[in-house]
Structures are given as structure tokens and as C-alpha cells.
Amino acid sequence: MRFVIIGAGRVGLRTARVLRDEGHEVTMVERDEPTRRRARDQGFAVVDGDGSREAVLEEADITAADALGALTGDLNVNFTACMIGNHYECRTVMRIDEAYREGIYRKYADQVDEIIYPERLGAIGAKNALLGGTIRAIADIAPHLQVVELTITDAAPVNGYTISELHLPADATVLAFGKGEAPLEIPTEDLSLEDGDRLVVLADFDVLSDVRQLLVGETAALAAANAGTGSSSAATELLETEPERDSESDSDTGGVN
Template sequence: MRFVIISAGRVGLRTARVLREEGHDVTIIERDEAKVRRARTQSFTVIDGDGSREAVLEEAGVADADAVGALTGDLNVNFTACMIAKHHGCRTVMRIDEAYREGIYRKYAEEVDEVIYPERLGAIGAKNALLGGTIRAIADIAQHLQIVELTITDEAPVNGYTISELQLPADATVLAFGKDEQPLEIPSEDESLEVGDRLVVLADFDVLSEVRQLLVGDGSNETTTIDADTTTGGLN
């Protein structure tokens, strides 16, 4: 499939990489020189220009694209780009940055196929929206739940335990486990917990402090909140 991604910022570039890794053809539109250079160093085809202009979209191949992802931080650019792309028969995905506006845009931006809020969905959510699939973040399903990554410290009460010996509160469960500096995987019951190991846990907010006490101990801040595609950090 062919995709046009508007923005080579964090969300746009990560989405483009995910699509390319799955074998899709991706063209990026970006007007910031530094971001254009960064995307080109990663071997992307980049059109230098304003994605809300029809001539720029046409140069990027909107006429032959299956979908357009307007993923900039500018709502006006995103909305205009989606209207132009819809005119060319593309599936359209529009990024918004304020959660409270999501209902408004879903109600009034009827021509847009999917409205996404990447602070919740991240690149994987944007990719699925472009492909026409569906994805829901934990925060959309149950606001009292949180996915966190915790790193075992030498102060952790469970240091030296195996996964099978780990007894978390009833409202918490281990989703993934990774040895120090190793990729996260589905946990094995025989794995031992050692300093530097990481656990990804789904837990109710009410038991997060208890979970942290067990896996980290009192004196550390080794806790990371994880979003729907397991990425953290600011979005551009």
C-alpha cells in the first residue's frame, strides 16, 4: 500500500518507519529543514513543503495513495490536508493534541476517517488507523488502569524471587519481562528477578504504590509509564 505522512516529527517519523518495516511505500511531507534532513538520512522520500497545500500533496503522490496521515502539531494543517486527501479518494487520519477536543472533531470532521490523539495511541495506533484497523488505548477502555514498566533494584523485596513466586495484588498482572538490557518478552515462571531486570505490569491505580514497593522498593524512582505502543517521551 502507498501512504503519505505529513510530518517528520516524532509521531510522523515513527509511523513512517512502522509502515515501511511492514513493506508499505511511504512518502513524507515536511517543511522544517532539520526534520527533512533527518528523514532523508533514514532513506525516506521527503517532499519539502506545506502539507496543507494541494500542489505539495500532489507532488507527494496523493492521487495514487491509499491513505494520508496528517500528523503535524498544527490542527489547521491536519484538517486541510485531510479534506484535500479525501477529495483524491484517500483514507484520512487526522492528529489532534488536545483530548478535550476529540469529541468535537469526531462530531464535526465527518469527512475524516479517523481522529487520533497520539499522546494515547502513539505510532502503532496511527499506523493501524491508516491501515483501517482499530486500536484502543487502555485509558479509553478503563481510566483506572495503568501500564507501567518497573526496574528491579537491590532494595526490592522480591529481588531473587522467580516469576512464579511473585505475588502481586489482585488488581495487577505481569505482561512482559526483560533481563537487564535485553528485549522484553512473555515472562517464564522460572525466570529469577535480579537487579536491573524489567517488568511491565498492568495495574489498577489503587494498587500501583503497592506494586512499586514490591518491585522497586522505597528509595528508587525506576518507574516508567507506557502508552499503547510502549513508547514514552514528548511527541512532535
């Protein structure tokens, strides 16, 4: 595939390297001379200019591109570049660096194909390292939605349940299941949940605390703190109302940078 990357700074250059390593063709657009020179020294074709100008993008051969990544630190440049990309029927990805407020996201989300917030992605990686092995955030796909991978523990209330018996909060959905160290797959209803199994779940931030309590067995206070919420109603209700289960009978997730 062919990509045009606007901005050869930290985010743009790293993205370009990954794409090139996977065999794709990349042209970069950058108006800062030292930054442009650094990208060229790494073997990239770089167009000199402002990525928010159509003539510059045409010089970068936007007409032949499959996708445009507007990855500068300037939101106006990024948005304008994406609008030009839309005109040329490219897939458009726009970086935002301002405070991750829902208003900013909603303002642009309907007009580009994808919005990324690198600082948030970096924070997810740091959070995963700090939390350890039972919970791993994968991505924020909207201001209020996150995809997480959780590992079932002995302390989890649902340990021993089958997928069909698993009842998550209304704003959470199981996307994939992995038995122990096996690859993730689409779950079937008769799969059992046991210590070490992994579930990938899409959840609203408001119910992450509940999900963590059910699948990992965190206490209500710890789950709420780790999820950044104060709610734990669904998990508490399950713990208080669910009958005890017989474990033996149920032994069978281009601009400024």
C-alpha cells in the same frame, strides 16, 4: 510501505526521516513555503497545499498509501486529513498538541487508529533520564494507562518470588520479562525475580505507586511522588501481611506546524 505525512515541521520531518531510513516511501504535504523547501532540500517529495483537502491528498497519491500521519500543529487539519484517510482505507495517526485532557482524547480516539502527543513523549524521555536506571516509562497508551519497564532491586519486596507468586494490583499486568541483560520475552510462571531482572508492566496511573513499591522497593512516599499519585494501599498491605520468605529456598519484563 508507502506513507503520506501531513506537515513537514519538526514532528513531521523527523518522522519522515525515520521512515525513509527504514526503506519506506514517504510523500509530505505542506502549505508553508519555507518549511516545504526545507523538506525538499532533504530529498522528500512534497505536495504544496492544505492537508485537510481531499484534492491535495489525492495529489499526494493517498489512494496508494498504506498509512497517513496527520502531524501538523492544527488539530482540525489533522482530524479532517484522518477522516479522508479513513475513506481511502489508510491507517491513520493523528497528532494532538492541546492540553492532554481525557475529553480531547476520547473525542477523537474512536475515529482514528492512533493518537500521539509528541510533547508527552518528550516528557517521558526527560522523566526517564531524571529517574535513572531502575524505572523507565515506555509509553502512555491512554490517558490513564502507561507501559513501564522496572528493574528488580535488592530492596524490592518481591525479590526472590517467581512469576506465579507475583501478585500485582488488579489494574496492572506483566507484559514481558528480561533476565538481567537478556532480551525481553514472554514470562513463564517458574521464572524467579532477582536483582537486575526487568519486568514490563501495563498499569493504570492509580496503581503505579503500588507497582513501583513492589518491584523496585521505593518507599511509599517516593513511589507516590514519582508516579504522580497519592495511593500506596496495595503495596502497604503486602508489606504488612506477607509472611517472611526463606531466601535460600526460593533462589531458583500538511498544515501549520
